[in-house]
Amino acid sequence: RKEVEQDPGPFNVPEGATVAFNCTYSNSASQSFFWYRQDCRKEPKLLMSVYSSGNEDGRFTAQLNRASQYISLLIRDSKLSDSATYLCVVKGNDYKLSFGAGTTVTVRA
Amino acid sequence: GAVVSQHPSWVICKSGTSVKIECRSLDFQATTMFWYRQFPKQSLMLMATSNEGSKATYEQGVEKDKFLINHASLTLSTLTVTSAHPEDSSFYICSAPWAQGDQPQHFGDGTRLSIL
Numbered sequence: 001r002k003e004v005e006q007d008p009g010p011f012n013v014p015e016g017a018t019v020a021f022n023c024t025y026s027n028s029a030s031q032s033f034f035w036y037r038q039d040c041r042k043e044p045k046l047l048m049s050v051y052s053s054g055n056e057d058g059r060f061t062a063q064l065n066r067a068s069q070y071i072s073l074l075i076r077d078s079k080l081s082d083s084a085t086y087l088c089v090v091k092g093n094d095y096k097l098s099f100g101a102g103t104t105v106t107v108r109a
Numbered sequence: 110g111a112v113v114s115q116h117p118s119w120v121i122c123k124s125g126t127s128v129k130i131e132c133r134s135l136d137f138q139a140t141t142m143f144w145y146r147q148f149p150k151q152s153l154m155l156m157a158t159s160n161e162g163s164k165a166t167y168e169q170g171v172e173k174d175k176f177l178i179n180h181a182s183l184t185l186s187t188l189t190v191t192s193a194h195p196e197d198s199s200f201y202i203c204s205a206p207w208a209q210g211d212q213p214q215h216f217g218d219g220t221r222l223s224i225l
Contacts, residue, residue: 004152032213043202043216044153087152091213095141095206101152 001026006088006100013078013107020074021103023088030098032091033064035073037084038102044087047073078107112136113205115217122193123225129189130220132159132203138183139205143214144176147200159186159203193224 006023013019025033033050048055050062050071061074071090075082088100112135120128132142140161145153157178158166165178177189190197200221204214 002152008150034213041200041219041221043219045216046212089213095214096143096155096158097204097214099152099154101150 002100003027003098004088004090004100006103008101008103010104010106013105015078015080015107015109017078017107018074018076019078019105020072021086021105022070022072023100023103024068024070025088025090025098026069027090027092027098028066028069029092030069030090031093033062033071034089034091034097035060035062035071036087036089036099038087039084044089044099047086075105078105080107080109083107113139113203113215113217115203115220117220118218119221119223121223121225124194125192126224127189127191128193128222129187130201130203130222132186132188132205132217134184134205134215137205137207139186140183141206142180142186143204143206144178144186144188145202145204147202153202156188159188161186190222193222195224198222198224 035047036044037047038044048057050064054063059076063072085102090098114133142159144156147153159180161180180186202219203217
């Protein structure tokens with residue numbers, strides 16, 4: 001079983017729509033959780049950390065459910081520039097990160 | 110802010126060639142760096158952990174004689190893909206851990222390796 005699993009999508013949505021997707025992780029001892037964004041042929045860039053109480057950053061909302069071991073990301077009022085692959089990333093009690101394969105989002109005009 | 114510089118960004122070479130990729134931490138010291146590989150439509154997979162002044166730690170299934178890692182200073186780690194073959198073509202990316210703020214690791218820009 002993969003450490004981090006994501007729905008690969010693609011999610012194809014119109015501008016202004018809301019899109020949401022989840023990821024699940026297998027290691028219950030995981031300490032920290034993140035959503036990264038990766039554009040084609042580029043390095044991943046941190047979008048936001050995910051906190052137990054849930055958190056928002058502008059149009060992005062992240063939720064963490066430790067009991068069920070899943071993390072979610074919701075994007076409101078989608079922009080064309082939101083088109084990317086979103087990586088779910090989990091960190092244990094060391095420096096190592098485990099990456100999901102990514103969820104592809106395409107926002108169309 | 111902390112930056113990790115990776116070079117080269119793109120390499121095309123013939124089968125059998127050895128390719129060296131450099132990863133530098135700018136404005137901070139990194140006793141540990143990570144090397145990842147990403148195939149199309151797949152996740153980043155950790156290949157090895159580079160340790161300054163000591164041997165790298167390789168993940169299961171990664172050939173240490175094929176992927177040579179040297180971490181000679183607190184700001185430089187290198188990955189050498191020896192006798193590269195077409196199946197080694199991939200996106201290689203390094204990172205350095207960052208203990209401050211939310212960012213757990215700083216990533217280099219990545220190296221796209223194409224072996225003909």
